[in-house]
Amino acid sequence: MGQSSDREAVTENGPASAATVRSCTISAPDKSENLVKRTLVNLIPPATVIAVVLFWMFAPSSITDSPWSIVVTGLAISFFVLGLEQLLERHEGWRLTRKEFATDLFYLALQYTAIGWATETLADKPLASFKESIGISTEWAMQMPFLLQVALVIFLYEFGQYWMHRLMHDWYPAWLTHAPHHHITQLNAMKGSVGNPIELFLISLSVIAIFDLDTAALFCGFNVLTVVSTFAHANVRSNPPAFYSFFFTTIRHHSLHHTALSYEDTRCNYGNSLILLDRIFGTFRDGESEEVGQDDRKRLSIYEQFVFPFQPLINKFGATRDTVSPANIQGGEHLEK
DSSP, rough: HHHHHHHTTTTBBBBHHHHHHHHHHHHHHHHHHHHHHHHHTHHHHEEEEEEHHHHHHOHHHHHHHOOHHHHHHHHHHHHHHHHHHHSSBBBBGOOOOOOHHHHHHHHHHIIIIIIIIHHHIIIIHHHHHHHHTOOOOOOOHHHHHHHHHHHHHHHHHHHHHHHHHHHHHHSSSHHHHHGGGGGOHHHHHHHGGGOHHHHHHHHTSSSSSSSOHHHHHHHHHHHHHHHHHHHHHHOOOOOOOOHHTTTTOOOOHHHHHSSSSSSSSSOOOSSOTTHHHHHHTOOOOOOSSSSSSSTTTTOOHHHHHHHHHGGGHHHHHHHSSSSSOOGTTTHHHHHOO
């Protein structure tokens, strides 16, 4: 009798019909499928990091020792994430237009050519020469396990970037070089390369050239940073799990750094790839911002981005006044004081 009453309790008006049962069995897998799909999408950034590490660990030396390999893999990462933006759009307002794509592509090419050449010629090579001239030996670094070398590259590069980035938000002359990057009004896979060339050079500086490291480990570290920073700027509907987002920067973290709310609200989450540094140094803030950009979200042309740091001097000497002035940008007055 108890069994019969349980069955009748399925519906208010009597036993469940075949159609009702059938509809229930159909809807349950839908929820399960959505959960699985969402989980898989959220795992894309960490899975990409793992794939990059495995590539550099096991690829033949004929590939890993070639300087072109870092360029090819870096570009492959950018276009892979661009493809994901078409499939897994996060915000409609960040949808990539032809104009945005052309601008981003210009800066990506600039990063791999002029900025890369300037960094190697003006920073890395002189630092390596200085190291040799004073007899510093770091062969012990080469003897470390592969993954430990990769971790060292990531930490050294990001540690320098964190403090340079933070300086750019605290010191007005440095802010003038960095402000153009905060004039982007949407986030996309290649947006990490967009900015004034002076800033792009300054943010690329590191002390890695002091250390003797395996080429594959060095390139692997750079590629991991590329993966993380590309996803951190991308319009991709992926929220990585805690084991990733506790250490690495995500789009949620970085969109908040680019928020259009106010200049003061951007002074957080400085880690381009390693959000762990923000957690350590007290600049971490949780949240997400769909509206990004500064100075009333004014998008700058390539020309305006290039001349931005010099605009106060141009204005001072009576040049055209219809170009955006850094003195008026949110935060400009604060830092100038």
